[in-house]
Amino acid sequence: MSKFVFTSVGRKFMMSITGLFLLMFILVHLTVNLLMIFDDTGALYNQGAHFMVSNPVIRIVEPVLGLGFLIHIIWSLIITWENWRARPVRYKKATRSEATSWASRNMFILGGLVFVFLGIHLYNFYIKIKFTGSPLLEEVMVGDTNVHNTYLLVSTLFKESILYCALYIMGGILLGLHVTHGFWSAFQTIGFNNKQWLNRLQWVARIYAVLVAVGFSIIPLYFIIRF
């Protein structure tokens, strides 16, 4: 069984299982984030964020999520390297492959850019919330509990820097592109696909991708337009 994860199908199985897990995480993440644009006092979002950090389920899932990312990234290196090695001599005149999507041919580049964004994103928020702290994070009362003012940390970044807004919009779009292919590809990899479902899954993938790209972009856009 240990060798399974390094067979061609096993490698893709690892990518798809972690990918599907990340897809679910992204939906939860987006839902909480969107609370930001429904309440300018930030109370709603702070409550949501507080719920996430204090919830025991989320506390258990957090390290699993880290592991999911790690495996997804390490295996993406393995498959990309192995696949690149399988053609030692390139074509002089390579197929433009009109029939294949650009995203499907550039998953490693898209994933890599998402990874760069992820680093910046963790530096902006996660590190400050978890470890270093920030004066912006001072506790506020929401209802009858004291919570970190995560809203202030996020909104300050977006209000003060148009550059960061642009970066976060880019991040959303890159992730959207990655999952236009990733979403249906993951189902194909685990064997859940056939002639009827191929089309359906590709449509759901597009809807999911647009939801993610628009959903994440709308938040910095909201701060640009409103403040």
Next chain:
Amino acid sequence: MADKILKKLNIVVWRQKDAKSKGRFETYAIENISQGSSFLEMLDILNNNLIEKGIEPIAFDHDCREGICGMCSLYINGHPHGPDTEVTTCQLHMRKFDEGDTITIEPWRSRAFPVIKDLIVNRSAFDQILQAGGYVSVNTGGVPDGNAIPVSHEDAEEAMDAAACIGCGTCVAACKNSSAMLFVSAKVSHLAKLPQGQVEAKNRARRMVAKMDELGFGGCTNTGACEAECPKSISISNIARLNREYLSARFSE
């Protein structure tokens, strides 16, 4: 109506003396080719010209020249089997080309398909994959009644669609990863869809994938280039079936 005559074409072609030599591209001009001739006839004419000039003719694979044996190959202008869809190189006609065109012809490129000479690659890797599990074991004895084993019409059709694979290697040539998944999935599927294939199903998927990996083919990333270029339009839904068969075989170990 007579076919149009292409007055001049430039053929850029890969020349390689043998498996060990370093190859290079050569350009040859060819004149007065009828659009009614086939692509391989054009190469035959070019080879005749080369022989007359004392140049070694270009080696390329072909056999039936009617699209059923899977022997012809050639990566023509960036497409396996050329610019036409759902045909093999031997069925490709010169009417797909125009006056003055430059036609680039390359061999299949894959670590698992080494070049033997010019445009000929060694595709015995496919035979090795088949030998690893692409069969059903049949005991000798009397001829069984064909109708004794019920097969639904849909299953029969799907099995036949998968069995249309001629093993030419287009999927490997077209795939950016040189993956043989479409070939292997077609060979696994045409047996998996039939009752006779069930007995050895688990070992078949396991062994064929293991052999494919061992021979140095890349992995599938579901770009779909294989299906688009396949002369027999084998569907990538077969790849989902192969994944299913393989995963269930591995998880039941």
